[in-house]
Amino acid sequence: MQRTNYCGLITKEYLGQQITVKGWVHKRRDLGGIIFLDLRDREGLLQIVVNPEEPCFNNAVKIKHEFVVEITGMVRERPNPNKELKTGLIEVVANQVIILNTSTALPILVDDESANETIRMVNRIIDLRGFKMQHNIMLRNKLTFEVRKFLDSHGFIDIETPSLTLSTPGGARDFLVPSRVHKGSFYALPQSPQLFKQLLMVAGFDRYYQIVKCFRDEDFRADRQPEFTQIDIETTFLNEQEIRDIAENMLLMVFKKILQVELPLDANTGKLKVISHKEAIYNYGSDKPDLRIPLKFIDLTNELKNCSFKVFQEAASLENGRIVALRLPNNVKLSRKELDDYSKFVSIYGAKGLAYIKVNNITQINENGLQSPIVKFLNENELKTILEKTNAQNDEIILFVADKAKIVNESMGALRLKIGNEKHLLENNWQALWVIDFPMFEYNEETKQYVAAHHAFTAPKDEHINLLKTAPEKCLAKSYDLVLNGSEIGGGSVRIHQADVQAKVFEALEMTLEEAENKFGFLLDNLQFGAPPHGGIAFGLDRLAALMCNADSIRDVIAFPKTTTGQCLLTKAPSVVDEKQLLDLGIKTLD
Numbered sequence: 001m002q003r004t005n006y007c008g009l010i011t012k013e014y015l016g017q018q019i020t021v022k023g024w025v026h027k028r029r030d031l032g033g034i035i036f037l038d039l040r041d042r043e044g045l046l047q048i049v050v051n052p053e054e055p056c057f058n059n060a061v062k063i064k065h066e067f068v069v070e071i072t073g074m075v076r077e078r079p080n081p082n083k084e085l086k087t088g089l090i091e092v093v094a095n096q097v098i099i100l101n102t103s104t105a106l107p108i109l110v111d112d113e114s115a116n117e118t119i120r121m122v123n124r125i126i127d128l129r130g131f132k133m134q135h136n137i138m139l140r141n142k143l144t145f146e147v148r149k150f151l152d153s154h155g156f157i158d159i160e161t162p163s164l165t166l167s168t169p170g171g172a173r174d175f176l177v178p179s180r181v182h183k184g185s186f187y188a189l190p191q192s193p194q195l196f197k198q199l200l201m202v203a204g205f206d207r208y209y210q211i212v213k214c215f216r217d218e219d220f221r222a223d224r225q226p227e228f229t230q231i232d233i234e235t236t237f238l239n240e241q242e243i244r245d246i247a248e249n250m251l252l253m254v255f256k257k258i259l260q261v262e263l264p265l266d267a268n269t270g271k272l273k274v275i276s277h278k279e280a281i282y283n284y285g286s287d288k289p290d291l292r293i294p295l296k297f298i299d300l301t302n303e304l305k306n307c308s309f310k311v312f313q314e315a316a317s318l319e320n321g322r323i324v325a326l327r328l329p330n331n332v333k334l335s336r337k338e339l340d341d342y343s344k345f346v347s348i349y350g351a352k353g354l355a356y357i358k359v360n361n362i363t364q365i366n367e368n369g370l371q372s373p374i375v376k377f378l379n380e381n382e383l384k385t386i387l388e389k390t391n392a393q394n395d396e397i398i399l400f401v402a403d404k405a406k407i408v409n410e411s412m413g414a415l416r417l418k419i420g421n422e423k424h425l426l427e428n429n430w431q432a433l434w435v436i437d438f439p440m441f442e443y444n445e446e447t448k449q450y451v452a453a454h455h456a457f458t459a460p461k462d463e464h465i466n467l468l469k470t471a472p473e474k475c476l477a478k479s480y481d482l483v484l485n486g487s488e489i490g491g492g493s494v495r496i497h498q499a500d501v502q503a504k505v506f507e508a509l510e511m512t513l514e515e516a517e518n519k520f521g522f523l524l525d526n527l528q529f530g531a532p533p534h535g536g537i538a539f540g541l542d543r544l545a546a547l548m549c550n551a552d553s554i555r556d557v558i559a560f561p562k563t564t565t566g567q568c569l570l571t572k573a574p575s576v577v578d579e580k581q582l583l584d585l586g587i588k589t590l591d
Contacts, residue, residue, distance in 0.1 A: 175189040292331075
């Protein structure tokens with residue numbers, strides 16, 4: 001018999017009606033001869049009552065946990081409502097019970113929060129039955145559905161790009177696929193559709209999108225997957241602002257439709273907040289700042305460069321040296337142990353220590369009013385400068401790190417996040433912003449040359465093209481990242497469409513024309529055929545879905561994820577393959 005509706009969607013509208021539902025037995029209770037079943041499907045739970053006088057009672061007696069059953073019965077009001085359930089006001093009195101399939105004892109319980117992640121990954125199918133995982137996967141489905149609707153309504157065309165393509169070394173390692181027909185040659189799985197989407201713009205498709213799998217053979221890190229999913233977007237004839245507007249409107253739309261959340265907008269512009277990369281690093285030590293945390297860097301480098309405290313003085317005199325303070329609000333109390341722990345924490349990032357001043361009495365600018373081992377090394381004017389610049393008040397704590405700017409930014413940026421989360425300083429549930437004006441290049445200390453901060457086809461600011469040869473370190477790009485709650489969820493740029501500008505970028509990267517041709521020849525060849533101005537953005541679908549689900553990891557929004565070591569514990573991939581398969585491919589493994 002066809003089911004009337006999902007268990008979780010049977011409401012008071014069905015009162016007095018005969019219905020049929022199907023699902024898994026979540027719980028079974030035998031109370032005084034009456035059997036109660038909690039029946040579960042993807043939409044929720046429904047209470048079933050089986051009375052002993054009903055002929056179906058004999059079948060109900062046989063039912064155990066996770067049996068698959070079909071129940072037909074009458075919907076009535078529940079004598080003892082359960083307000084925590086969507087269906088908690090009603091129940092079904094069964095007059096027919098059919099066991100569709102039995103189940104052996106489960107290796108883990110459905111929705112067992114005590115099970116560790118490894119056990120959950122091994123038994124992923126049972127794990128996926130749980131309400132949390134069902135909710136997450138279904139929200140992800142809604143997200144992709146709404147994204148597709150939005151982009152379709154704005155004239156974007158969904159175009160597939162190849163999964164077997166040319167290896168272009170650089171950045172992360174490629175996953176290689178050997179060719180049986182062309183022995184000794186390999187395809188690569190795409191790290192992104194970057195080159196193909198640019199070619200589609202040259203081909204005149206104007207607006208492209210794809211929800212696409214990407215593959216990167218990176219060193220394993222927490223919350224990274226070797227295969228991940230992007231919402232990939234490319235357009236022609238639009239500038240940075242216009243591309244950002246489309247992406248921003250899409251983000252605002254999905255939050256409103258799926259979570260009924262309106263992301264906070266800048267009061268002056270009516271859009272998401274925008275800050276430069278330089279401002280983000282200067283104020284937060286990160287190019288993806290979490291603006292829910294009200295703490296902000298206070299730079300004291302100039303003020304303390306000639307101070308009496310040798311540690312501060314030496315840091316300020318370094319090339320690219322920096323002194324930064326964080327003023328904690330008076331509701332944050334830190335014990336000596338916590339201060340010691342935070343000092344150890346910043347040492348992970350190379351900081352030699354964490355100084356502090358506890359302000360007990362701001363009117364006494366000495367060791368009587370200020371509690372700290374460093375107070376005795378600073379004179380009254382220097383202490384007064386610190387208090388004025390930080391705007392510190394009684395019962396507040398000021399933290400300091402002094403070192404090279406990179407170390408200071410990374411250590412204090414990480415400490416800001418740690419304190420903000422541990423001390424519950426978050427002021428909003430959601431904060432999104434744009435970070436723009438990224439550097440075109442990063443200097444690689446090992447190779448002693450510049451590398452592309454984004455990729456080699458990112459366009460420089462028009463006014464910085466002349467800097468490509470004379471001062472590449474000062475060159476800014478037409479690139480932009482979209483940050484949500486301290487996570488980069490999207491990033492993109494306007495691309496180079498002019499051959500002479502592309503040549504200058506290759507020169508700044510010390511890439512010969514021969515190297516460029518070997519890596520990107522098919523793109524460069526086609527960019528000569530009337531390439532229009534174009535640009536785009538890609539969203540990390542896994543990361544965005546994880547944030548919207550409030551999931552601890554992107555693995556909780558991927559049906560069949562890999563572990564942090566790149567393994568699938570369900571299928572046991574990767575695995576050793578048959579010798580004949582390798583022989584067909586012309587491959588021999590090393591002993």
